[in-house]
Amino acid sequence: MKTKKLINSGADAVDEMLQGVLSAHPNHLYAVEDMPRAIIAKNGPRRGKVGLVIGGGSGHEPTFLGFVGKGLADAAAIGNVFASPPPDPIIACAKAVDGGAGVLFMYGNYAGDVMNFDMAAEMLALDEIEARTVLTTDDVASAPPDQRHRRRGVAGNVFIFKAAGAACDLLYSFDDVERAARHANFRTYTMGVALSPCSLPQTLKPNFLIGEDEMEIGMGIHGEPGMAREPLKTANEVTDELMDSILREMKASRGDRVAVLVNSLGSTPMMELYIMMRRVKSRLDDAGLVIHTSLVGNYCTSLEMAGASVTVMHLDDELQRLIDHPCDCAMFTR
Amino acid sequence: MKTKKLINSGADAVDEMLQGVLSAHPNHLYAVEDMPRAIIAKNGPRRGKVGLVIGGGSGHEPTFLGFVGKGLADAAAIGNVFASPPPDPIIACAKAVDGGAGVLFMYGNYAGDVMNFDMAAEMLALDEIEARTVLTTDDVASAPPDQRHRRRGVAGNVFIFKAAGAACDLLYSFDDVERAARHANFRTYTMGVALSPCSLPQTLKPNFLIGEDEMEIGMGIHGEPGMAREPLKTANEVTDELMDSILREMKASRGDRVAVLVNSLGSTPMMELYIMMRRVKSRLDDAGLVIHTSLVGNYCTSLEMAGASVTVMHLDDELQRLIDHPCDCAMFTR
Numbered sequence: 113m114k115t116k117k118l119i120n121s122g123a124d125a126v127d128e129m130l131q132g133v134l135s136a137h138p139n140h141l142y143a144v145e146d147m148p149r150a151i152i153a154k155n156g157p158r159r160g161k162v163g164l165v166i167g168g169g170s171g172h173e174p175t176f177l178g179f180v181g182k183g184l185a186d187a188a189a190i191g192n193v194f195a196s197p198p199p200d201p202i203i204a205c206a207k208a209v210d211g212g213a214g215v216l217f218m219y220g221n222y223a224g225d226v227m228n229f230d231m232a233a234e235m236l237a238l239d240e241i242e243a244r245t246v247l248t249t250d251d252v253a254s255a256p257p258d259q260r261h262r263r264r265g266v267a268g269n270v271f272i273f274k275a276a277g278a279a280c281d282l283l284y285s286f287d288d289v290e291r292a293a294r295h296a297n298f299r300t301y302t303m304g305v306a307l308s309p310c311s312l313p314q315t316l317k318p319n320f321l322i323g324e325d326e327m328e329i330g331m332g333i334h335g336e337p338g339m340a341r342e343p344l345k346t347a348n349e350v351t352d353e354l355m356d357s358i359l360r361e362m363k364a365s366r367g368d369r370v371a372v373l374v375n376s377l378g379s380t381p382m383m384e385l386y387i388m389m390r391r392v393k394s395r396l397d398d399a400g401l402v403i404h405t406s407l408v409g410n411y412c413t414s415l416e417m418a419g420a421s422v423t424v425m426h427l428d429d430e431l432q433r434l435i436d437h438p439c440d441c442a443m444f445t446r
Numbered sequence: 447m448k449t450k451k452l453i454n455s456g457a458d459a460v461d462e463m464l465q466g467v468l469s470a471h472p473n474h475l476y477a478v479e480d481m482p483r484a485i486i487a488k489n490g491p492r493r494g495k496v497g498l499v500i501g502g503g504s505g506h507e508p509t510f511l512g513f514v515g516k517g518l519a520d521a522a523a524i525g526n527v528f529a530s531p532p533p534d535p536i537i538a539c540a541k542a543v544d545g546g547a548g549v550l551f552m553y554g555n556y557a558g559d560v561m562n563f564d565m566a567a568e569m570l571a572l573d574e575i576e577a578r579t580v581l582t583t584d585d586v587a588s589a590p591p592d593q594r595h596r597r598r599g600v601a602g603n604v605f606i607f608k609a610a611g612a613a614c615d616l617l618y619s620f621d622d623v624e625r626a627a628r629h630a631n632f633r634t635y636t637m638g639v640a641l642s643p644c645s646l647p648q649t650l651k652p653n654f655l656i657g658e659d660e661m662e663i664g665m666g667i668h669g670e671p672g673m674a675r676e677p678l679k680t681a682n683e684v685t686d687e688l689m690d691s692i693l694r695e696m697k698a699s700r701g702d703r704v705a706v707l708v709n710s711l712g713s714t715p716m717m718e719l720y721i722m723m724r725r726v727k728s729r730l731d732d733a734g735l736v737i738h739t740s741l742v743g744n745y746c747t748s749l750e751m752a753g754a755s756v757t758v759m760h761l762d763d764e765l766q767r768l769i770d771h772p773c774d775c776a777m778f779t780r
Contacts, residue, residue, distance in 0.1 A: 113658050114658070114659075116641040116642065116658070116659075116661070116678050116752065117718055118639075118641070118681040118684060118714060118718040118719075118721065118722060118754060119680070119681050119717075119718060119721055120680045120681050120682050120721065121680075125717060125721060126717075128681075128720075128721045128724050129716075129717045129720040129721055129724075130720075131724045132719075132720030132721055132722070132723035132724035132727070132742070133720050133723075135723055135724055135726075135727035135737070135740075136706075136708075136720065136723050136727075136737075136740040136741075136742050137740070170717065171715070171717065173715065173716035173717055173720075174716060174743075178716075193717075305452075307450040307452070308450065310715075313717070324447050324448070324450070325448075325450075327450070344450050346453070346454045346455075347452040347453050347454050347462075348454050350452060372470075374470075378713060378715055379712060379713030379750045379752075380452060380750070381505075381507065381644075381712055381747060381749045381750050382463075382507035382508060382512075382744070382747070383453075383459060383460075383463045383504065383505065383507055383527075383647070383749065384451055384452040384453060385452075385466075386462075386463040386464075386466030386467050386470065386507075387452065387453055387454065387459060387462045387463055387466055388452060388466070389466035389467075389469055389470050390462050390463075390465045390466035390469055392469075393466070393469035393470075403469070403470075406469075406470040406471070407470075408466070408470050409508075409744070409777070410716070410743070410744060413715060413716070415715045415717065416713045416714070416715050416752070418450065418713075418750070420452060443743070445779050445780070446779070
């Protein structure tokens, strides 16, 4: 059975989406001339500011392009569905946002993205633009704690990009932006659960199979295998599994503040996210942790996958200030 | 086959959702004491301002409670899934937001909601609080143009409530708020398409059946029958069907401005919404109409139903000013 999608053709889906995004948000975004996959903030980049370029595969909207705007990322390089962008749009993004203070690349830790962003950085060096990289590695399920550098980047991107984008907007030096971005990533933890697959516009076929009473804890946002496939449990039990992993790693002290994101992978409704949020709050209360800010909704999706993730960023004074910094993006305003 | 949901029990889903909402948004929202289904804006109601109370069944989140906040609605009365709230939380909302200038009830035109809000208005009259009602009737598919009063209210609520809430915040008189709200409703048109059903937390069973290659044009947000069941077409063809109906009714002149909402009914991803947005833009361009503002995303959902709706509000100077007025809600900031 094919998945029903409101598209014209699988091959055109990403480019037509981008045309729709520019139609809807002309005050926020534009594309580099002759480079439609390089999406730039109208009011972000400026002289003397570190330029922040994010990016990755399509299908995770509003990640990545929804977080391009004043106070957050300056540009997003857009790939095909669940596939890295090639170097060209990355280079175009970097050149468009370069303010002479350096360009920071931030994206989830996936082999294809690393290869393409690294190639772009090498090419930019020839033009005397220095690009550095901070990978996001917030997905607790994807590698053990002593191999944090091997972990994937998932919904925690929202907070990590937000902190880095604020540091750029506050005119931190290149060294300081890089330090703050690594710090933000280091203190951000995400755990997800998948209930049903999505299908790519090109195939209209499910990207994995799962039993009708099953869930998979820790599945990646492209359907990468998780930690355990189990019978579906109650929202409280599922949230406890996610929070147990997060709290165990975070090693927070009573009184510490956190930022929380309860994120839909696509088709899980807000009703279910808020039922999970209720349990997240209760677990944080039990641990003596204070919610400083929270987001609930579709922030980092996998097309129409059903499931959810919980992200906790362990705040300190600097991260709290960066998370509170205002931003004005097409799909995210604070 | 049962739908997989991240809930604890069907019977508790709405109340646990509300507890989660208050956990996530304590700076924006509170519930009336001993009345957890009466959700009030912390910074909205004030002396001399008309109080705006919206409401209806749960399952449409972020409609209704996501639009409670400064500059928009002052309160939302929350019903069970797809069911009207009873009079008690409506009365509690009205009393909490009454600033001595009158209370306006706004909600979609459904028999159950009309009965319960009308009962609440009668009880409030005994306490010398005057409550008036403006029903939203933006769903073009639900009755012919000469029976506009019989139409249902759907995603156009977002713009209609926004305009009315801005009028309240700008301290319009009660008469003027009511006039502006009716005017906003009168100039707002929505057409939707459903691809797959949702299921209620109590039953976990699909609320309607539809063939695996079919779509239903004009289906209501609770699965009410639409105008036509057809083979699934391309995004452009579907968008054209929706836009044909809207443009035919709107009778706009070249150069007129509009506000546009491309809304997911739940599980339709942003990629597909933006592909539709692209075609909406092209149709509006052809008609010589100017997009003043646009929203794309999950604004008025039917749990995890797949499908989308297009709303066009035909702006004039007053509506443009009201739509541009800032608002600060838990789930909607402009």
